[in-house]
Amino acid sequence: MSEKLLDFLLEIGTEEIPDWMIPGALKHLQQAGILGVAVTVQATARRLVVKASGLAGRQADTEDLISGPPKSAGAGAAQGFAKKNGVSVEQLETISTPKGDYFGFRKKTPGRPTIDLLAEAIPGLVLGIPWPKTMYWTGKSGPRFIRPIRWIVALLGNELGNETGDQVIPFEIAGVRSGSITRGHRVLGSGSIPVTIATYEAGLKKNFVILHANERRHKIETEATALGAKIDGSLLETLTFITEYPTAIRGDFDPGYLELPAEVLTTVMRHHQKYFAVEDEFASPVLEADGTRRHQLAPYFVAVMNTSGDPEGLIKHGNERVLRARFNDARFFWNVDQQKTLAARVDDLAHVTFQAKLGSYLDKTTRVVALVQEFGGNADAQRAALLAKCDLTTEMVKEFTDLQGIVGGLYAKAQGEPEAVSRAIYEHYKPLSMEDSIPSTVEGRIVALADKLDTLRECFKIGMIPSGSKDPFALRRAAQGIVKILAEAGLAFPLDRLAEGELRAFLLDRITYYFREVRGFKYDEVNAVLASGCGALANVEARLTALAEVRPTGDFDALAVSFKRVNNILRQAEYKGSDFDFLDTGLLEDGPERELYDALMDVFGRLRRYQDRGDYRDALLEIASLRPKVDRYFDSVRVNTEDPRVRRNRLHFLWVFRRDFSTIADFSEIVTAGDQK
């Protein structure tokens, strides 16, 4: 058996895979590995590539000891056993065990050639890639994949280390046989390129395919930046995976279009044409609605081609023509839309469906305005709520749906609505993600909150509740937006005021997510704090911060153990305390029980004072100071005594202790060393 370790190359050649799905597929392939060996992965829109090195030529031989009849059974039994296993009696040996000696033999199974295992494993690996939406193409019962598979390169190095001797791993997927021929760029490359593992990447490059995403990304970024582009990360990713040989060019447009709002121009360029916008570095910056400064646009755009150049300027000219038509449309929409103000469009919302079962956007608007009033929104906030959805009836938003809200804000401003109103409309869809900022004004925050809360309440009312990956109305995002606004704007709306039942639980889940994943608090601390009540999120955050700060003092893990113990005792005794029961202090025993009681009384007064002024750190330190007394109590006091009066009194004592000292956090939720066993 050779010691030489082999290289491996797999290329699945496909028709163009949607760019946004590629990174997920690569991640899957990377995690899957091949025959337990780590792999590297690469892709363009037309190929998924897996490489590995260090594969053994064959798997190790295995040897099993097969045990037969006892020696005492005699020669006849030995012969039968040998015959059954296809060996001669001479090959048998004796196996000694504590129970006696047995006939046996060593069955040797030679390791299978790796190439065979690969040939068996690869089809399943490839067809097992999870895609958001698959298709079939060879017929109804054919395999499903993201797009048709058109060629496959599957090579394993040979044991001589001779690169011309790479072996083709033989298999078939969807009628395509594996081989050693790849294809280049659709237009600039050859459609038939023989490769070896060693020549693969160079062969591609010669045929205008840059295999490495990093290299394509870098090429786009460098070239586009040099042409003045303002790099947009998500567009850069799209372009990286939509091209095999990206090259950036700059085009011009008539500066007259710069009268249109930058938001509109940028959306047309970025979302519809996949162009980078170019900023005018010499003009003075504009103050954005959210307070940031932004450069004005320059009358240029940067397009990224999937080819090597544009020597005759035909591609530049073509893209300019398309953009001109798009900008003309936008200008036309802007002018038409100004013929009717947003305020005059409110009634038209009766004809725009919010959701089939939930009526129109006029109904929604009425509800949101009422909610804004309920939340104490001022006249500007109420006006913004009234006008917020009116842009849905405009031609601009019908064409550029991504701009809803933004267009409303721009129109409100153009139509002389107060700044507070137009800005609130402009920003009321914010935050669009956990990374996005919340609206910049109080009015905007209240409208955004009311709008999202209304969507959630109404959808939950008709049972449209997100489950798993099903969330057609993006309710998780809406809920997450609410949480972010509540937490970051310091709006003092307790959760119970916003929601009940399933929706409350849904929001609580998002709150938990926010503090854990976004803010990075420990999950047991988040559970502990939320278990003792979810009031205003600013308060939750203050309690969490204090807990995280004092927890390392060490007393808390011990206290957590005590609180868990209290829970267990009360649960086992099925003791359901009530505020109307009272503690009979006369029944308390002198010693640890009485001492704990006195300490509790002493600490409780201070605890309340600290808590009332929001000083949770000192409040928690007070609770921590109880630890020695609590420990002593549990060391020497038996709750389950014979005397039922004493027993009930002790249970109530624990119940009161838990009630009064769990108002900042429920310490029993804190994970201690004991929980992990």
Next chain:
Amino acid sequence: MDTFQDTVFKLKRYWADRGTIIQEPYDVEVGAGTMCPETFLRVLGSKPYRVGYVQPSRRPADGRYGENPNRLYKHQQFQLILKPSPDDVLDQYLGSLQAIGIDLSKHDIKFEEDNWEAPTLGAWGIGWQVMLDGLEITQFTYFQQCGGIDLDLVPAEITYGLERLTAFLQGVDSVYDIEWAPGVKYSEVRLADELQYSVYNFEMADVDRLWRLLGEYEAECKRLLGLYEKFPEKHRFPILPAYDQVLKCSNIFNTLDARGAISVTERVGVIKRVRDLAVGTAKIWADQQSLEAATEPGAAA
């Protein structure tokens, strides 16, 4: 420079040379070439088929009185169905662009994800919009389902937007400036249609009468569909005329929609009515196809 008709001739020639039947446009109003029976019905069943045709497609709501350089009430598509799709279908498609004079080595071509779905037809597919120098020139779709039926053979549907493509080839900014035939502009051939149909669709269409007509065509279609089950000789059953009624309903629906006569609630309902007819028709057509396949010589083997 090729005229509009030259480009059409070349496309037809190119695909005819590749074993495609060149059909003439369907003579009932449709919103897209996909709706013609040559596509909607022919993609069903297990019989291979290749067909291409120019289809004038009517979209009442897109009319602009002939004033918008890019939007039309009626535009022309070159519609192609390759069933089943050949393995090198994209290369063949790129070849067709070369054939109409696009030197691909000097241009930028990209296939951008764009899946297609037509709820009124119970149809959907997976595919791309093909971008040439940033301009969408073709919709490419691998049909997966039609009339609610999973397709036995997966056809490639290639729909060329002829106005866009020729405006690009001729380097004009307005479709009306396209040279249709030597010395004859697109506007001379089509401008009157754009103006008059916009006036009719947006201003003058008689809403009540159209609703009645919709009901009549629907009733006729339903009556026919209801007769199939007991119809003795299935191959004689007039499913093609029944499908014409579906197309009529669809066009009237679009006209009513452009006229602003369909409320939000009604809209969902009417779409469902048309869809039910389309799905019912597809089922019967597919059934006829399978019966025919079973009686063909050699079918028993």
